Amino acid sequence: DTGVSQNPRHKITKRGQNVTFRCDPISEHNRLYWYRQTLGQGPEFLTYFQNEAQLEKSRLLSDRFSAERPKGSFSTLEIQRTEQGDSAMYLCASSLEAGMGGYGYTFGSGTRLTVV
Amino acid sequence: ILNVEQSPQSLHVQEGDSTNFTCSFPSSNFYALHWYRWETAKSPEALFVMTLNGDEKKKGRISATLNTKEGYSYLYIKGSQPEDSATYLCAFIQGAQKLVFGQGTRLTINP
Numbered sequence: 118d119t120g121v122s123q124n125p126r127h128k129i130t131k132r133g134q135n136v137t138f139r140c141d142p143i144s145e146h147n148r149l150y151w152y153r154q155t156l157g158q159g160p161e162f163l164t165y166f167q168n169e170a171q172l173e174k175s176r177l178l179s180d181r182f183s184a185e186r187p188k189g190s191f192s193t194l195e196i197q198r199t200e201q202g203d204s205a206m207y208l209c210a211s212s213l214e215a216g217m218g219g220y221g222y223t224f225g226s227g228t229r230l231t232v233v
Numbered sequence: 234i235l236n237v238e239q240s241p242q243s244l245h246v247q248e249g250d251s252t253n254f255t256c257s258f259p260s261s262n263f264y265a266l267h268w269y270r271w272e273t274a275k276s277p278e279a280l281f282v283m284t285l286n287g288d289e290k291k292k293g294r295i296s297a298t299l300n301t302k303e304g305y306s307y308l309y310i311k312g313s314q315p316e317d318s319a320t321y322l323c324a325f326i327q328g329a330q331k332l333v334f335g336q337g338t339r340l341t342i343n344p
Binding site: 120121150152157158159160161162165172173208210221222223224225226227 | 237239242267269275276277278279281282322324330331332333334335336337
């Protein structure tokens with residue numbers, strides 16, 4: 118297992134277009150998280166899954182954002198009708214349960230989205 | 234709404250000097266506190282997961298302490314090296330749910 122993989126690494130899109138990002142977690146990890154990070158801020162929680170169930174979605178997330186984790190494996194994050202304010206680094210992480218057991222979360226390298 | 238506060242926001246330290254920074258978090262319903270190091274163009278990397286009041290953890294020249302009753306954690310770096318330059322993130326779990334991150338402390342080591 119090579120860790121958490123995110124694709125693409127970079128995405129430039131025109132305002133109003135839809136984009137989809139993919140995250141492949143560590144296979145033994147049952148929890149998968151999406152975070153967004155903008156310049157000078159820490160990662161901001163978006164949503165998380167336990168297996169295939171989406172357990173929580175941030176109230177900050179508009180209806181333009183949707184995430185799926187079919188069969189509890191990889192996950193996709195889709196943003197519809199992108200806006201310039203969506204420009205950010207989108208981070209995916211996975212963990213065993215709530216990040217206990219001394220291992221913390223394992224993060225991917227992120228997808229940097231630029232909306233022009 | 235959880236607030237995790239880190240200070241300072243940025244720090245410049247001379248190579249060889251020791252340094253420390255602070256993370257404060259809500260003290261109620263504590264579950265765990267994480268520290269991560271995030272180097273430019275890389276993934277955030279877990280340094281410590283701390284769960285017990287009074288916990289002290291160490292990894293090489295880096296150590297951390299935890300006070301859950303008063304809601305703070307300190308991260309210490311002894312004898313700073315250029316490779317320690319990174320953003321150090323503190324994150325808090327309340328009630329076994331998800332991590333809530335502070336804004337980070339950006340550390341630059343001057344040779």
